[in-house]
Amino acid sequence: MERFCFLRDASGLLDNLPSKMLLFLYLVLLALGLHCTPPNISEGKVTTCHFPQQNTTLYKMSSINADFAFNLYRRFTVETPDRNIFFSPVSISAALVMLSTGACSNTQTQILESLGFNLTDTPMAEIQQGFQHLICSLNFPKKELELQMGNALFIGKQLKPLPKFLDDVKSLYETEVFSTNFSNVSAAQQEINSHVEKQTKGKVVNLIQDLKSNTMMVLVNYIHFKAQWANPFDPSKTEEGSSFLVDKTTTVHVPMMHQMERYYHLVDTDLNCTVLQMDYSKNALALFVLPKEGRMNWVEGAMSSKTLKKWNRLLKKGWIDVFVPKFSISATYDLGDILLKMGIQDAFADNAKFPELTEDNSLKLSKAAHKAVLHIGEKGTEVVAVPEVRFPDQAEITLLRPIIQLDKSFLLLILDKNTRSILFLGKVVDPTKV
Structure with missing residues (x-):
């Protein structure tokens, strides 16, 4: 199971x-x-991959990272209400922890505390070891599932990063550091965007749009994900032009995939929502959370690591009729304002302290950018061969079966089974808006 x-x-x-x-x-x-x-x-x-002797740190981190993910999600709902939301929490967490290794004093403390870490309970060495394990585990090659997560720092060419920092972030976080001439804004943007596009195999393009000539340091992080469903949909059963309710007065039409299959699912009576778990063929799964009408805000406010653990206990496998829209979703975020509101202030200020990164006392973070892209289709995230379709026997067909139809706003989570990490988190308000 x-x-x-x-x-x-x-x-x-x-x-x-x-x-x-x-x-x-x-x-x-x-x-x-x-x-x-x-x-x-x-x-x-x-x-x-250097695996810790015990998995206690990883278990602790999974809860801390999940709570950070939902806190960040709620920030996005305030910034962009009634719009699609989509981002990679684990990618952002890893990028910020990487940045904290070059910081000290309040600059470092603010970064780690905004992520949910308390240095008294979890020493810096333990955090570093945990994220090293996490990144290496996620990037470990897997057949039928491709996942590559990474970060990059672009620093003004007049600044000289310390050799130890370059070695540490490369070995611990698989991060590259580039010396960049920000005085040539168009060339700097092209350099950053070309790097991200190459690393994500063309999936994330034009990440940076509005650099300034006084930029000193840019942090970008990316995640490339490709997988197939454990139970792919039959394309011949996809109904074109199905109705999807955006709000009380707006309806759009999308292709709606249909399948009768055994899936884990539940009805959470406390939160008034339905939860559907759909597995990918290797090491990852998708959770679709469909609140009852008018209950989206309630569900969004209640989401936490404890909620995920509760659902894990309650999910039961059984035959259901599933209707899932076929869509692509993406979102680009300049994280600066949100990180400031979450308490990361010194890193962007003139009093920023990054003594482990460079000897230059004037270094500060100018920009932190993030973009996530995902396609949900009949086969998964890419076209693959369809295995033989399974059908229930006649006795099961005669039974009444629950119907889960994602025809109005829902939450989407994609998780890695091995590390319990939330790879992607979002809300689909309008599946026709890419």
Whole structure:
């Protein structure tokens, strides 16, 4: 029984290891609780993931990161009410923790506290180890699921980043640092956008639009995600031109995918919403949350790590009729104003302290940008071969079955099963708005 709080799926490693003997040795060491480094094949080179001896930090981080995700989501609802919302919480968290490694004093404390960390309860070394494990686990190659998360810092060419910082952010956070001539605004924008476009294989384009010549440091983070459904939809059953209720007076028409299948689902009577879990074929799943009419604000305000844990306990698998719109969603955010309101103030101010990043005392963060893009279709996020369609037997067909129809505003979460991380979080208000 797969649920969204599952531990690492060891079978997924087999597809990416050069030999079964290495896999066997790694699993034996892991079972014994020893520190080990499984092979990671990427671009012909062998890299390593350093897994902590215990998973306590990762469990703690999953809750902290989830609560940060929902706090940030609520900020977006204030900034862009009644509009689609879509972002990658784990990508933003990792980028900010990476930035904090170059900071000290209030600059560092404000960043970590805005993420939900208390340095008394969780020392900086433990946070770093946890995020190193998290990033390496997410970026570990998996057959039938492609996920690449990364960050990049672009720093004014007059500033010299310290060698130790360059080494640390590369090894811990897989982050690259670029020396950039911001006085040539158009060239700097082109450099940043080209890097992000290349790293996301063309999925995220034109991230930066309005650089200024006095820019000193730009933080960008990206996440590229490609996967197929465990139970793909039959395209012949997709109904074109189905109605989707945007608000009380506005209706749009979208392709509506249909499937009768066994899925985990529940009705949360406390929050007045229906929850549908749809698994991807490897290590990831989507949660669709459909509030009853007029209850969206209530559900948004109640979302937390505890809510996810409650749903995990209550989700039950059974045959249901599912109707899901086929759509693409994207959103671009200049995170500066929101991060300021969340308490990250010194990093953007003249009194910013980044002594571990450069010896220049004038360095401060000028811009933090984020863009997320996702396509929901019959096969998943990309076109793949459709496996043989399964049908219930005649006895099950005669039974009345619940119907879940996503024909009005709903929340969408995509989670990684291994790390319990929220890869994407959003709200679909109008699926025709890309």
